[in-house]
Amino acid sequence: MITGGAAALLLLTACMGGTTEPGKDAAAGYDPKATVEITWWTGQSEEAEKVAETLAAEYHTAHPNVTVKTSSGAPTTDDLLTKLSAGFTGGNYPDVSYAYGSWAGELGGSGKTQDLTTFVQDPSFGWPEIPEAARQTATAGGKVIGVPALVDNLALIYNKPLFDKAGLAYPTDEWSWEDFRAAARKLTDPGTNTYGTAYSVSGSEDTTWHLWPLLWQNGGKILDGNKPAFNSEAGVTALETLRRMAVDDKSMYLDQTDERYWRLFNSGRIGMMLSGPWSLIELKEAKRSYGVAVLPGVGGDHQTVSGPDLWVLFDHEDVNRAGAARDFIKWLTSSQIDAKWNLALGNLPLRTAESTTPEFATYVKEYPGGDKFFANLANAKQARPTVPGYEEMSRNVGDAIAAVLQGKSSSKEALDAAAEKSKNALVN
Structure with a gap:
């Protein structure tokens, strides 16, 4: 990762x-x-x-x-x-x-x-x-x-005390991304610096691979042969789902590293994070009351990424x-x-x-x-591409996601630019 x-x-x-x-x-x-x-x-x-x-x-x-x-x-x-x-x-x-x-x-x-x-x-x-x-x-x-x-794999880990405090029902395995967005808004409290959810904008693979489930759920794919395909309409829709929470709702904490957001979750400042089983180790040490549900889905498709x-x-x-x-x-x-x-x-x-x-x-x-x-x-029905050049492409996509979530670029422009930058790296 x-x-x-x-x-x-x-x-x-x-x-x-x-x-x-x-x-x-x-x-x-x-x-x-x-x-x-x-x-x-x-x-x-x-x-x-x-x-x-x-x-x-x-x-x-x-x-x-x-x-x-x-x-x-x-x-x-x-x-x-x-x-x-x-x-x-x-x-x-x-x-x-x-x-x-x-x-x-x-x-x-x-x-x-x-x-x-x-x-x-x-x-x-x-x-x-x-x-x-x-x-x-x-x-x-x-x-x-x-x-x-x-x-x-990635799933939805939620902070039970924050849901209880907000009077919200816990996430279910049937949630859509709109359900997730609505809950994130209600969990966000600027007065206490509490956010509904979080996302890494470091530009690393941690930034990139969190987008892939949304891309797949919307019917998109990462590559078409050896050509970038993530900048399709499905890719733009996927990134827009995240942008709305980060930019429009301001319910998403943007982590400049890959580590701070889970620490904030453990301390009770973030309501939901999309993370993996490795987080359970830290949660045990933090003695945090939490629950786990599958990722929100699109049209009943709850694909995740492994x-x-x-x-x-x-x-x-x-x-x-x-x-x-x-x-x-x-x-x-x-x-x-x-x-x-x-x-x-x-x-x-x-x-x-x-x-x-x-x-x-x-x-x-x-x-x-x-x-x-x-x-x-x-x-986890699909895998990330195992082709030479994925590493460079991932950095380009990660930078694009970071720019969009920080309000510096539109989803379409950022993904198109990342695809253009990645073409040469993916040529065998």
Whole structure:
């Protein structure tokens, strides 16, 4: 969701057309008994990194010939793309790395990824158990380059005390955007600096991907082939829905970062936010009374967007390293082990089979609303494009949204300008 810098994209572009041949099986001839060391860049915080180290040790106990060398890979997850790009140039890159789903197009075009298309189709992998949008995100350039590491989606989280204070009924799963707008107006109180809702205008992917559900609900699409299509009538209608709240109603708090709005929600200053299951962790810590509903819809269409992250597997021209990396990720993302990873960290489970596990029941009890987010994965019917150039296009769209919500441009003009700026980036 949050991206690496433009410098990383320049480095990565320079690496395009690498040595990996289309359709090549990097693990052909893999010997499961070979002694091998693989590197795993987890992209995690210190606490989660400790969980990763424990799991790597557990895998090694079961597979003594395979050593999994773990590290976060970079100071922050955002820095991983830069680190990977530099590694491609210098030949120092991992066997497995965490990656934001929005990076899939760039990584897939690097020429360094394994082609896992046939591997994940083996019935023992259970590929269909992972949500469709996440599987689409793991596919770039017509090949599967990794396995989803985390699944999520956007839903409506509402502040119960503020609704009670305003005498408003809580949101339902049948709400339209007009219902949402009306509630936002009534929840807004300039005297107490309380807003009905909020939106990031940082121009990052957090700004951009919040628009995509509205675009899809209005019948639009992000791309037409490799050409921008988000500036269609549907796109303008989608952005106008947000502009009316921000500019006309002044019921929308505009966050210049990606972090302040959820902090204000947690402190009781924002009535509704469109966010994901990661917010439940902060809400638990803030002891805030909240509820969760699916996104408001258009004509009964309540599509959401999923922002899955990936375990991307890379080719080092060593069949045993490639095969060991595959086996490790298959193990890590299995229902049994995923419960020790994602559910233990407060994330949604990867697989449908986990919904009946004791670990999921514990998760829902600890994070109320987690079951709503899990069910809402069914409303994630489309995925963000996994094409080279998405990163640059996203920044252009994010800047356009920010300009409109701050009253600096019309929706049509801003989206047309973003589409024009993005054309060259999307040409293969």
